[in-house]
Amino acid sequence: MQQSSPIDDPAMAAGPLAAIATLPELWRWRVAQSPDHDAYRHCDPDTGRWTRFSWREIDAVVARWRRALAAEDLAPGERIAILMPNGLAHLAMDQATLARGLVPVPMHAVDNADSIAYILADSGARLLLVDSDERWDEIAAVGQALPELKRIISAGPNHGPARSADDRLVSLEAWLGAADAAPPEAPVTVAPHDLAAIVYTSGTTGRPKGVMLSHGNVVANVKAIHQRLTAGIDDLFLSFLPLSHTFERTAGYYYPIAIGACVAYARSVKQLSDDLVQVRPTILVSVPRIYERIYSLVMHHRAMANPLERALVDLTIAIGGRRFDAQHGRGTPLSTFDRPTWPLLQRLVAQKVLARFGGRLKVAVSGGAPIAEPVVRLFLSLGLEVLQGYGMTETSPVVSVNTPDDNDPRTVGRALPGVEVRIGANDELMVRGPSVMLGYWHKPEETARVKEADGWLHTGDQARIDDGRITITGRIKDILVTSTGEKIAPADLETAILTDTLFEQAIVIGENRPFLTAIVVLNAKGWAEQQARLAAHGQRGPEAEAASLLRHIARTVKAYPSYATPKAVHWTLEPWTVQQGLITPTLKNKRPAIERAFAKEIDAIYAKRPAAAQ
Structure with missing residues (x-):
């Protein structure tokens, strides 16, 4: 069975976007279309005030970065690694990189140092923009040889030779300032088939792979989204998903450029609740x-x-x-x-x-x-x-x-x-x-x-x-096959379990095992309340707590066959994080890593027959 959308060529129905073939063209077109309209909002961490930037103003910022990048004398197609949180610096380096015919390699700002070092080496990055000297120190400590890396630009408050003997390290202010007096850079021709990014996949089962996306790939997706959704120039996005992920890059970054919408950069995930109330977005990508x-x-x-x-x-x-x-x-x-x-x-x-x-x-x-x-x-x-x-x-x-x-x-x-x-x-x-x-x-x-x-x-x-x-x-590839021959999709069960407010994170295991086990991270407040209720009924100790958790789990997965109901549970209050290498930057479970982290507990569970949920 094969199906497609009624429109075979997205460009045929993309209106004013039809002639645009590359991301630099998209940027220039947008700046020309609505130069004085709000483009971005950024919150000053010192004052807590949100500052607005028009397309004309942000284009002037990008031009400065473009001149600094031109001074590096890099050949078209060379890679520029960006290890920054969402914000104007990330955007400016990305747009400058694209305009110079270079290739952005966006990385998650909180990814672990070993993964970052691997990506830098695998991509052969020539320049790295990093948020602090301390972050670079962590990466360097991995010991990964990075012979291609020519320049390290630190955007943090502490930078330069005073902290590191690495003569490649320079502060962002010094790097930009050195190019302020430079003559205008020579234009670079960018074609639709040229690389627009190497985006490394999350790597739930192993080392990430670099996905090569061309300008034509990304622009085609932006045009197709534009035909399907009706957002416009008066809309306001709140950006908090990492710009290292293609979902945010296309839907929360390039698409707003295409429609002229404003993007506010959230301060952090922890402050997201406050930012939602302060910014009052009209569109959320999450x-x-x-x-x-x-x-x-x-x-x-x-x-x-x-x-x-x-x-x-x-x-x-x-x-x-x-x-x-x-x-x-x-x-x-x-x-x-x-x-x-x-x-x-x-x-x-x-x-x-x-x-x-x-x-x-x-x-x-x-x-x-x-x-x-x-x-x-x-x-x-x-x-x-x-x-x-x-x-x-x-x-x-x-x-x-x-x-x-x-x-x-x-x-x-x-x-x-x-x-x-x-x-x-x-x-x-x-x-x-x-x-x-x-x-x-x-x-x-x-x-x-x-x-x-x-x-x-x-x-x-x-x-x-x-x-x-x-x-x-x-x-x-994620289908579990138990030792009894039952085939189960664990992701469906995990999604169902998380509908219970007691559970913050969950993974279901049972490959070649006689039954399923759930490993869960509990909501601390909810678990304290649950323990108090159990104690009030005279139910204390690990067995009573496990039985209670299994009852909660059984209720969430009651729509699934009985063999898909976990019969054992191990719980913790410590969240799984990207830094630990247990989840991806987009919050997906890294199944092998979690199983390794809890190997002793898993072996202990299967060494004895668990109490059945009541």
Whole structure:
């Protein structure tokens, strides 16, 4: 079965973007189109005030970086590594790099030093922009030989020879200042087939691979998104997902340039709740974890509320759900009770919850990982259009997405214009189109393994396509096969478990084992409350606590077969982090790493028969 969007060439329907073929062209076009419109907002860490920059102003900043980069006398195609948090410095280096015909290698600002050193060596980066001297010291301490690295630019407050004997290290201020008096740089021609980035995949099972994306790849994806979504120049994005990830680079960075929307850079994930309220974005691009956290807060509030408040929440969700389904031609029409009651419930309940997002959010896009249906249904019921999409780094990245007028949260929507999809062997989703990568950096064998000669890309995801809508059903290589022969998709179970507010993180294991085990990170406050309830009923000790956790888990996965219900659990209060190497920068579990970290506990569990959940 093969299906594609009705439009075969995204450029044919991209309006004023049709003639644009590269990212530098896109930037120049945008600056010319709306020079005095708000482009970016940045919060001063000292004053706490948000500063606005117009397209004309930010273009002047980029021009300064471009002159400094030109002074390095690098050849087109050489790689520039960017190890910075989201912000104007990251943007300026990225745009300067692209304009000079060089290739950005974006890296996650909190990735571990060993991974960063590997990427620097593998990409042959010639220049590195890093956020501090201390960060460079950590990378250097790994001991990785980096013979290609010519320059290290530190954006931190402490820099220069006073801290390091490395004569490649220079402060950002000195680097920019040295080029201020330089003559205008010679223009560089950039072609659609030139590399626009080497983006290293998250590497959930091993060393990351460098995905080569051309200007043509990224621009095609931006144009296709522009046809599918209706955002515009008056919209405001809040950027907090790492710019090292293609989802944020395309959907939260290049796409806003195409439509002229303003982007505010969040201060940090820890301050995201405050930033949402202060910035009041109209569009949010996020991974499921952010929605899951707010869902947990709502469900915890509901559990603690008095009977009247709980009834109001339940009624809001019920009527809001019926309202959403009716709007999309599903379910039954709203009753004579539902119609007049909804505006009241919207004021009393829905608007108070959505105020956590700032109160102006029109569209919230969820991607990067599956989102549990109860989570997405909650927000849809409250009147927030959460649009689930699907993509991967190798497709620049968006393959499909729901839209406000065609939103089926059980699916990841329809393929973007110009993107072909089909179901291959073993129910694998295959993708072909102008946004499919050129290949993996210096890995032709790996490229040939996933990209066929005629352009079809093996995604590794199992799916089905019904009436043009794509439903992801599992990950081929992540399927667990128990010793009893049962096949289970652990990611689905993990997503379900996280709908319980008691659990912050979860992984399910059981490959070639007689039963499944859940390893979970608990919400500290929720676990303390749970322990107090157990103690009040005379239930104390590890066995009683394990039985209680297994009951919680069993309730979350009750829709799955009994053999898919974990029969044992190990819990911790210490979160898994990127720095520990246990999760990817996009918050996905690194399954082998977690299993190694808990190897003793796992062996102990399977050495004895666990108590069954009651």
